[in-house]
Amino acid sequence: MSPDGKSLLNIIVLGFGFMLMFTAFQTCGNVEQTVIKSYNSSEFHGSGYTSMAIIYGVFSASNLIAPSVVAVIGPQLSMFFSGLLYSGYIAMFIHPFTWSFYTASVLVGVAAAVLWTAQGNVLAINSKDSTIGRNSGIFWALLQFSLFFGNIYIYFAWHGKVHIADKDRQTVFITLTVISLIGSFLFFLIQRPEPEAPPSDASESLLPPENSEGSSTSVANQSLGSQALEAFKKALQLSITKEMLLLSLSIGYTGLELTFYSGVYGTSIGAMTQFGQDAKGLIGLSGIFIGIGEILGGGVFGMMNKCNRFGRNPVVLLGLFTHFLAFFLIFLNIANNAPCAPEEGTDLQGFIMPSVEVALFCSFLLGLGDSCFNTQLLSIIGFMYREDSAPAFAVFKFVQSITAAVAFFYSNFLLLHWQLLIMVFVGFVGTIAFFAAEWIVVARHRDSDYDSI
Template sequence: MSPEGKRLFNIVVLGFGFMFMFTAFQTCGNIEQTVIKSFNNTEFHGSGYTSMAIIYGVFSASNLIAPSVVTVIGPQLSMFFSGLLYSGYIAMFIYPYTWSFYTASVLVGIGAAVLWTAQGNVLAINSTDDTIGRNSGIFWALLQFSLFFGNLYIYCAWHGHVHITDKDRQTVFISLTVISLVGCFLFFLIRKPDPEPTAPSEQSQSQSESSESFSAASSPDVGLCSQALDAFGKAFKMFGTKEMLLLSLSIAYTGLELTFYSGVYGTCIGAMTRFGQDAKSLIGISGICIGVGEILGGGVFGMLNKCNRFGRNPVVLLGLITHYVAFYLIFLNIAISLLEFKFGCKIRLY
């Protein structure tokens, strides 16, 4: 296999690994609050919203140490062990306890920081300036298919179920745990990329850098502690730059939006009495539509950004308008359902 073919293979494997893992995890996040409300165990007092707050809070803080972890053990093992933490969080729902629920939330937050840092490392060392756009698109498309497959499974499994029994819950989460573990082990198929054919001196340097980036060195002379501290210092220094401080405002908002559509909105749909027996299964349909929107949106906005001669402002404006329309429709849907529940009558908009 040619060096470029090996790199492309690595990107595809990376995408499939994340697709399997997040087929499980995003589906878990979409349904967990609905599942928790159906628990028959009166000793469990956990909240899906509290869990998500813990996960993303720890995720944010752990990003400062994640580069050091990836530097020490390498991106491949970083993704594998982080994936195991994701699988453990999902498996916890098979026999849930409050203490294990929140402990797993903390561990997933740490694992998420390491996982996404390692993913960026693998994507970078398997791409060039000419292929980074293509490779990012391949990875993004495969990742977003996770929303389609996982939520399709939920729709089929819960169609017509008004209450989620313990057996229903265990069947779903055993399946999701297995799917997540498949994604973890796929990371071992990623191979160290070959350097591009260049001048002898450049080739030797490129190959050395690629080898050091892909896997942790086994010799004690490599100075892993020094590399880890250096990575931590660079991450902390970058956080204080003007660009990152400005971006942090947008990043903080996207975090709020992610929390809403990945956990809150699905729970709202599952609790709507107007949907009757289909309410629980419609959580899956909602997730499928979100996944389709992610794939189409990524493709459309990617093409607009590439072909647009007027800069990024028209693309951002189109995204803003789409954003407003989506949340206005969500407001109509949820607000009307609340009013119907309060007054006990049907409300028509036509």
């Protein structure tokens, strides 16, 4: 197989592994607040929003050490062990306790930082300037199939159910745990790429560094420690560059809207009593439409990236308009107190008669807009920081996760209209900042072979 063919196969395997893992985890995140409201136990007092805030808060802090972990053990093992911790978090819902719930939340936060830093590393070292846009689109589209398959299962499993019984919960989470484990083991199928030139440092190697024959253990340990320190220092250096500071505003917006579509919006739909007995099942159907939007956006904007003469800015602008339309329709269609409503839901309504069709159309728009932002951010960061891909993607996930943690925290008490207003403001500022970063990159590479534009 040609080097390009092997690299493309690695990206596809990477995408399928993440698809299975996040079929389980994103479905879990979409329904956990609803599940917790239906769980009757004096031993459990957890909140799904608080759990997600912990996950993304720890995720954010752990991104400072994630490049060091990937540098020492390699991205393949990093993704595998992280996947096991994700599976443990999902399995906890089979019989949840408050202590195990929040402990697992902390562990998944650490695992998430390592997982996504390793993913960015694998994406970068299996891509060239001419293929980074294509590979980002393929990976993103495969990843977002997770929303499609997991939520189809939830829709049919919970269709017509007003209360989620213990047996229903256990069946769902046992199934999701098995799916997550399969995804973790898929990472062992990723092969070492064949680079045109030797990688500049061990962090760019797919496999963990091997001791040369005759090397002493102390020298090897010193080398690994040096690699870890260098990766940490590089992440700090990249975080204060002009381009990364600009991109951080756009990345921060993706953290806010990630919180909204992955946890808040589904919970809000499930709380609308005017949607009838199908309200809980609509949580899964909403996730399906989010997934359709994500897959369509990832496929179209990723695969067409090389043919786009106008760069990444028009795609990001489309994402902003798409989200603004979704926010306006949600403002009209969903009750203001829906995110914080009790298990029995809310009898209030928005400014129009609640419509299932409008709610699902907004789900599609949320997914489409999210893919516009994320495919272009993956593309521009992979292009700009190819030689420092692990630290660069660690910074990306640091910023995204800290804003997601803040958003999950305020989702416990902030009404829907205030959440929408925050996203409108940050989305507008983040889009302008992305435009500025893209123009800097274009100017810097105007005379070079800039295949991505």
